[in-house]
Structures are given as C-alpha cells and as structure tokens.
Amino acid sequence: MTNDFDVSAFAVQFQKFLDTMSEIAERPDRDAFESELGRHLGASPRSLDPVRQEFPQWRWVDVDTALDSLSATQVLRGVVPAGDPDGLSEILSNQYGNYSLGSVDRKALPSGPGEVKHVATNAIRLVKIDGEPVIAFATEADSPNQEGSIAVEVLSADPAVSRGVLSRIDAHVREQSALRLQVVSFVASHYGSEHGDIRFHPRPQISRGDVILPEGSLKRIEASVLGVSENAAALREAGQHLSRGILLFGPPGTGKTHTVRYLLSRAADTTAIVLNGDSLGHIRQASEAARELGRAIIVLEDADLVAADRDFSEGERSILFDVLDILDGLAEDADIAFVLTTNRVGVLEEALALRPGRIDLAVEIPLPDLELRRRLFARYGNSLPFTERGIEQAAEAAAGTTGSFAKEAVRRAVLNALALHEDVADTHLITAVNALVSEADELRDAMAQDAEDHELSEED
Template structure:
C-alpha cells in the first residue's frame, strides 16, 4: 500500500490523508443532516406556528380538479379571506400534498416565492394563477391552511390540481373545502363562453381549453332549404326558451340533433348561427381526437346547467379504430352520454357528419338519442343564387350575373359560392378594377375546371391502384 503520509509545507507532523478524508466525509454528512433537519423543521414550524399545534397530528381534507380549472380554483381560494399569508412551495411539481412537505425526507421542499402562470378566462383575458400556493389564513377565529398544487397523475401523465385544507377543527376544514368546491362549480370560467376542448399530447388523458369569440351570424346568412333552419332552431333554442314550463310538466330537456350532408353545405355555418343566437349559453366544441372527451364535456355542461355540445364529423369516430376504447367506440360513448343525462339538464348535443351511413347502424341500435335529424344537401339553383347574393352583397354584381354564376355552378356546395366571390375579388384587384359580373363568371369557370381536373386525377389514381 502506498504511503499516504506527507510532510506538511510547514514541516510539522505528517498528515494521515485517509483519516482526514473519513473525518471530512463525516463532517459533510453531519452538516447535511443538520441542514435537512433545519429545512424539514422550517416547514413544519411554519405550519405549527400558524395552527398552534403539531400539523403532523392533523389529517387534511382533499379535493382534485382538472388542470383547465386552475383559474376558478385560484379565484375561489383568494375569496376565502381578505387577509392571507401566501407562500410558495419550491419545487412544487414533486409534492403531492401537505404530508410530503411535512415528511420532506430529502429536504427538497422549501418555502419560497410564488410561481404564477397565465390561464385563459375568455377569448382575450387571463388570470395569473398561484400554482404553488400555501395559504395561511383565518376563518372566523380559527387558523386554516390551504395548499393548491399541480401534480402528475400516474403513468397517464395527466396533470391534476390538488387542493388540501388543514385545520384542527376537522368539520371546519370539510366545510371550507366544500365551499371551495361549490365556488369552482358555480363560477366556471367557461360559463356562457364558446370553448373547444383540446386533447393532450401522446394519448394523454389530459386536455386543455381554447376560448373563441361568439360568432355573429344572421338568419339570412344561412341558406338552407325552406323550413329546415326553423326546425333546427326550434329544437336547439326553442326548448331552452320553454325550459321552466317543460320541467313543470315533467318533460326532459336534453336532446340530440344530427346535421348530415356533403362537405361545404352549411352544417358548420348553421351551428355558428345557433351559437350566435344562444348568447348566454355555454358552447363546448369537440372535433377530431377531442371527441373522446365527451364525458368531461358533459360533466362540465351539467355543472353549468345549460349548454350546447357540438361534435363535428362524428362519423370519423364511428369508423376509425384509433378512437376505439377496448370494445367500445367513442360514438357509443357519445350515445351513452346522451342517454345518461338527467331529465332537467338543458343540454343540446349537435352532431355533424358528412357520411350519415356510417352512423346509421349505431344510432339505430340506440333509438331515442337523436331527437332530430336534418339533411343539409347541396343547394338547388335557387339556393345557389341566394348564396351568391349573400357572399357578394358588398360588390356590384347584377342579378343577371348572379343568376348565370348560379347556373354555371351546378352541383357545387355552399362554400363554392363563397370561394368564387373571393376569387372574383382577387381577379378584379389584379386587373385594377372593381369586382363585376365578368370577374365572378371567370372565377366560377376557373373553380369548376379545377374541380373537374381534380376529380379526373383522383379517378386516374384509383384505376392505377387497381
């Protein structure tokens, strides 16, 4: 073994390096022990000082919420008391509750600064939420501690919000948590708004919300065959207007409406019109993968009491196996939710599809879920004239020009007229002229030619594949 003794620079007695290293390691471990104990005791002493008793002897009460509810949770907590001592838990993302802070085995948790993040409360508004808040407050003459954190929920990588209330008076703790929960449910940020539920990444069960301005569409802008818009409006909006009388008569309010027809015929525009007329009604929009969030949407709608839930392109979840949950497709989940709503829930489900044949079997197996099915077909020549008039009302197109455009656009959808007018305006700008009939007719001819070429190319590809 090598000699680990060395003479010191000052010529004093030799030093045993191994012994020194062991003593130094013992010193570091001792200091770490005392630092850990100090940090652990600091959090516990803070809570003990406020509660007037050992916090380890008190069991907190707990409630969990979806991440998108952060704004209303934060508002509910702020309203508990005017005078609150708000502290930050650092780091917040690892702790699952007060017990973790008190145990603090590895001294990872400390009291520090508040972390705030912006969460939407409307199309153009946000609330800066305290996402790691430990609140020390008084309710009446009794000290209370409230913790609100965002934590991961197991392997699904779903983030949830945990709210815990701690008080020596356990009944007061339960009442306080119940009050928080009531405030969250009755002051939902989506109440009266138009929102989309957006799915989480990589198959996560989590989702977020996106706010949209409420559309402003007039009835004359929706061009459907005679009587169909009125029938849809009577089911979606008329029942809400008679809600009190229907409840008094013991009649259910929830209903399902199916709009079906080729793409571009006005299904989405019809929905936008309904949302513009239901100004105080919450609207939840689900599309694509977000259709799997139907139960979350229904739960949020029930809490609010009055809502329209829109499920666009419902045929996709009927035929796409990627949306299947075991043996049950999302479509059957949707139909189950329609059937499971309480009789007094003023909730309308509006489904759209380009392929009603895909939905027919499922709907036939669950009769009574759809109260009204309305076809939104390709427009007739008369309706195409109305469409060109609606989209071209700001320009100097003549009635004769519109009639010629409508006739030339045989077999096209309502969205064709909108695009033709846009193309006519572009042609006029290029020619440095005001839009007129010649531009409109040229645009129609170009769009129909492009559509024909596309159909021929697709047919050719199919024959090649065969």
Template structure:
C-alpha cells in the same frame, strides 16, 4: 378524576404552542442559512403536528384550472383572508402528494422549504387573463379552525388534473372546505356564458387547455337552407331553452340531441355558428378532431354551467358503426355523456356529420340520445341564387350574372359558391381593375372544368 380544563386555559395553551412553533421555524431558518422549513410553519398555524393529520384531496377537472383558482380565492376571502406561501423543492413537488412531502420534509428540514409562490397566467376570455396560483399553500381559518390548503395547477400523478389538498385538525371542516371549493367553481366559473374549445394534448394531458372564442354573429337571413329546415332546428335548440320553465312544469325533459347531416360544404358548420350566436348567455363548448376525446369533461362542464350547448363536429370520425376490432373508445364516451345527463338538464348536444350512414344506430336513433336529425342538403337552384347574392354582397355583379352563375353550378355546395366569388375578385385584382360580371363567369367556368376536379372535391362536391 382528571382535572377539568377551561376554555381559556385551552386557548392559552394553543397560543403558546403556536408561538413555540413559530419560534422554532425562525431558529431553524437561521440555522439553515435563511431557509425556512415547512413543517414548523404548518405546526404553528395548525396548532398540532401536521404529519399526524389526514390529508383530504380533491382532483378537479383538468380544463377548469382557472375556476379552481377563482374558487379557492373566494373560499379564503370568505374566511377572512389568510397567508399564501410557496414551497420549494423543484420538480419533486409535482411527483409527491402533500402527505409524502410532509414526511420527506421531516427527514431533512430544508427538503421542502418555504419559498416563493408559483404563478401561471391563464385566459379568462378572448381578451382577458388572470394570474393563477400554480403551486402555493393557503393558511387561513374557518370559524376559528385553522386550515392549510395546498393548491397545485397540475399533478403529473393525476394526468395533469389540478389538485386541492387540505390539512385541518377538524375533518368536518376539511370536508366543508372542499365542498365550498366545488360550489364556488360552478358559481363563479370563468367559462359560464362563454364560447370555448377544449384543446387536447396527445403527449401531455397537463398541457390540455381552454381556448376562448368570440361568439359569432351570423344573421338569420344568411343561413340558406330549404324552407322550414331552420325553423325545426331552432325549435329544438333555441325553443326548448326559451320555454324551459313551461316544459319542466309539464314534466318534459330538457336535454336534447340534434344531428345535422349532409354532404361536406353544405352549411352545417355555418348553421351551428348561427345557433351559437343566437344563444347569448349560453355556455358553448366546441369539440372537433382530437378534442373529441374530452367529451366526458365537456359534458360534466356543460351540466355544471347550464344552459349550455356541446358541439361535436364531424362526429362520424369517432362514432362509426361498431364492429369487431374497430370499436372506438371515444364512441362509448359520447354515448355515456349523452345518457349521463339528468332529463331536466338544459344541455344541447349538437352533432354534425358528413356520413350519417356510418353512425352508430344507438347514437342516431334511440330517443334521449338524438331527438332530431335534420338533413342539410346540397343547395337547389333557388338556394344557389341566394348564396351567390349573399357572398357577392357589395360587389357590382348584375342580377343576370348571378342567375347565370347559379344555373351553371347545379350540384355544387355553398363552399363552392363562396370560393367562386372570391376567385372572381382575385381574377379582377390580377387584371388591375374592379371586379366585373365576366370575372364571375370566368371563375365559375374555371372551377367547373376538368382541371379543378380535386378542388371541387375539397369543397364538398362529389363528381
């Protein structure tokens, strides 16, 4: 019959084993000229041979590196704190998993030595930053169980995604640590309630990043649209959020898609800016151009940080009618993102397009993808008069001059009106005097002349 081992005897054995590992690490450091090898340090902390343990890995969203750092710090702090150490080895570290690093460290003690921690400073808001761990090993214990957690900002083997790799003699504890990291990422996210854009790098996914944007302030009266148009958009974007509890109680879905369509320069982006400003506390993710390829990450982030709005500017560039040899991979990501959210997710997809006629019918017509399509048309006579008054606010133009300018610009866009006011001020500045009514008339006449045909096209006017 095998002898019984008491808890005190087992604790004493583990303490002696850890002390032996620490002594071995110190002696190896002296032998290698002050270089402290990694393996003995991990063995002393874990109480066992590290290379015999399974490595539990979590690959996290590439654009949430700051959230990963915040989450790991919170988990370590909740466990009572720990030790943070760096690992040497140069660029080889970025190309090898933790398991591979441990195996190679065993073949040559100084291959991956203990070294300084790598840090990276990242933005947490328009005016704030945080120093994050770019490559470092956290040694701590959860309820007495030792844990070694390797945090790396980006892995070249994982398309730039941040990685968290956990070594622990108890697999249940390792799984629990990773679960806690994911939970804390959402609970403490630096993105929650902010307005951000995701910047995609076509050359190095690891350089894709987050750009924080100040929440715009656009007064409602500065949104010049046909009567009732803004009310419809507000009800779908803002009203659903305001009455989310009543809708959920009635079994109604919260996720929604709103499409703003119309010619360039009519105010679609201006309307979006108003809606973003009128949604304080809502997480807003703005995607346009190459960043539209990050729609999957944006949808996942929006779901985790709801209430949220995902803005897809000029979605016709990626969501054109599917035809042979012309399918866009980004289109399928957009459709998957719209379909993948739970019905009760308080997430708005706000799309803008200059060409609704070329949009994929499945995106524009099927319920659950886009629930409301609203035309933002060219301003009529009344709207142009309001626009001239809005953009000319504070300038000494008479009502008669504003009326004449509105009458002379039929078919022009809001962007055209804004540029006409600016050009009138420029003409006056060139003449060395204050702006006058005739400057506005001259600016309008100049911009509506034959020589400005290309300019008008750039401002959204279709000749």
C-alpha cells in the same frame, strides 16, 4: 510525565464533527414548514389530518380562482422544488429534507378569449376564514382516481372547519367556472393525458340572414336547439325532458358548421363545448362540464370519425355509443343539446339503429339547388355592383357546387377585377365561376385517376 493524548484519534473524530456540521449547514431546515404553519394554526400541523379533493386538470383556473376567493388577505409561501410533493403530509414530514420554503411559481393558463390567469402551482396559502386559521394547498398529482388531476388539501385545527372550507372551494369551482357562458373546445394535452386542455374562442356573430338553407330547415333546427332552452321552465313544469340530440348531415361544404356557428351566436346565455378531430375522445369531460354548468350545447363535428375510426374506440365499442349512452343517461331536466355533424351519415346508421330515440332531430343539409345558389351569390355579393341577371347566370353555371362555393367565387371575381385594374362587374363573376368549376372538374379527374392507378398497383 506520560502523554496519553492520541493525536490520530482526535483528528478522526474532529473530521467527523466537521462533516456533520457541514451536512447540517447544507441541509434544509426540516422544521421550517412545521414552525411557520404551526404559528399560523396555533397547533402542530403534523398532528392534524388534511381533507383532500381532486379536480380534473382542466379545472386549474377554477381551482386557483376559488382559492383566491377564500380571503382578500392571504399569505402565499412556495414549496421548493415545485411540482414534486403529492400533498401536505409529504411536505410536513419532509423525511429527506427535500423541501424548503421559497418563491411561488405561476403558470399562465387561458381563462377566456384572449385572456390568461397566472395560476399558483406550488403555493401553501395561509388564510383566516371567519377568524379560524386555515391552510390550503393545491398541486398537480397523479392518482388512481384520475390521471393528471389537481389535488386540493385543507388543514385546520378543527376538522369540521377543514371540511367546510373544502366544500366552499368545490362550490365555487362549480358555480363560478371560467367556462360558464363561453365557447370552448378541448384540445389534446401536450403530455398525452386523457384530460384535454381548454381553449377559449370568441362567440360567433352570424345573423339569420347569413344562413341559407332549404325552406323550413333552419326553423326546425332552431326550435330543437334554441326553442327548448327558451321554454325550459314550461317544459319542466309539464314534466318534459330537455336533453336532446340533433344530427346535421350532408356533403362537405354545404353549411353544417356555418349553421352550428349561427346557433352559438344566438345562444349567448349558453355554454358551448366544441369537439372535433382528436378532441372527440374528450366527450366524457365535455359532458361532465356541461352537467355542472347547466344550460349547454355540445358540438361534435364530423361525428362519423368516432363511429368509423378504431383510434376513437375502446375495444369493439365506438365512442359514438358512449355519446348516445350519455344522452340516454342525462337527467330529464338537464338543458343540454348535443349537435352532431357528419359528411357520411351511413357510417352512423348502425349506432343510431341500436340506440333509437337518442337523436331527436336529423336534418339534411344538401347541395344547394338553383334558388339557394342564387340567394348565396346575392348574399356574398350584396356589397358589389352585380346585376340580378349576373347573379342568375352565376347560379346557373355553379350547378352541383357546395354552399361555400359562392363565397369563393365572389372573392375570385374581386381579385380578377383588381388584377385587370377594372371595376368589378358581372363578367368577372361569371369568369370566376367557370374557372372554379373547371378547376374542380380537373381535381376530380386527377383524384379518380390516382385511385385507379393505386388499385392497379395493388393488383400487380
């Protein structure tokens, strides 16, 4: 009997069978998403089109809170690997078997002063809205619209339901923002994105008596920043605009930032956004947030930086012009105050001259005169046994110093007394004032000499 069985051919085919079975065993179930999501929706999710909206990166906490609010009983399933898919369509097609169902990844993000929220960054949410099964998904996504955005997608058997749920999410993000009534700042992103991260700060607690300025200055500032908000309803009824720009200018250390902190302490019913240093470039994000939050104060500290530094410019146009354009473009009923501070008002003159009327009030915060210095020493030394004569002598000896000088002098006086194991007295205060004045003179001389040496070196 002839044996036609080819052992070699069988071995080749059997090895192919084993390889195929091994590949299938190791490959993630490409239908896992369709099976579970389909059971929830009652329809094949691949046959449905999700609706999508993008939010800025700094809105992650607000987006996650809005998604949590959709239902108290929702099932979260993680997409593994996290952070890769651009949306539900890519996950559902799972063309190369890259994605599988797994655990939910969370990232701690600030949600208030000293508070964090653990945001779900890869979660598909299975929820029911008014009895209708809905799927919601949020993920980080780069898009042509805005770099580093948060993409939110909603999927249901009824497109009208999907659109309604997405509209509900958007409204919650805007109306229930974690930024509302907080003091926040934008900080440069770790990844170099133009969309800054958010940092929350405790609201300052400064009394009116702690702000010592020339007669009438603080009253004018309060009227412009706080008074407009207090009379917002009447001003709107009279057809008057609410948006305004206020400029505080003067030498360093005279109390500009201290004055701003006082305004923020008074405005507990107002969101405050503070920009300084690298974060000055985030003025667009700040103004966008302010528009959504309603009543707001946007503080730009050292605004001369955005007027003079090329790093804060787009081509030949300074960001300061954008600030003034934003002021000009605000709706008349927008209760938003821009408070700018600067040590070098001359740098701002060109921009302000080209945009007349954008700054409603400019107030100089000068070096304190004798009477203001006396009040400053009395304020910072009010818990110590200084005499009126000692306060007067200290004020006279501190001619030409800044508003912050008195606070440091009182502190130095206490340190001197402790070092000598003595009760603090007028003599310690006068000694501290003289020493600080002398040190300041020496520093100025050294800086002048260094500048002269540098100039000679360049000439050589």
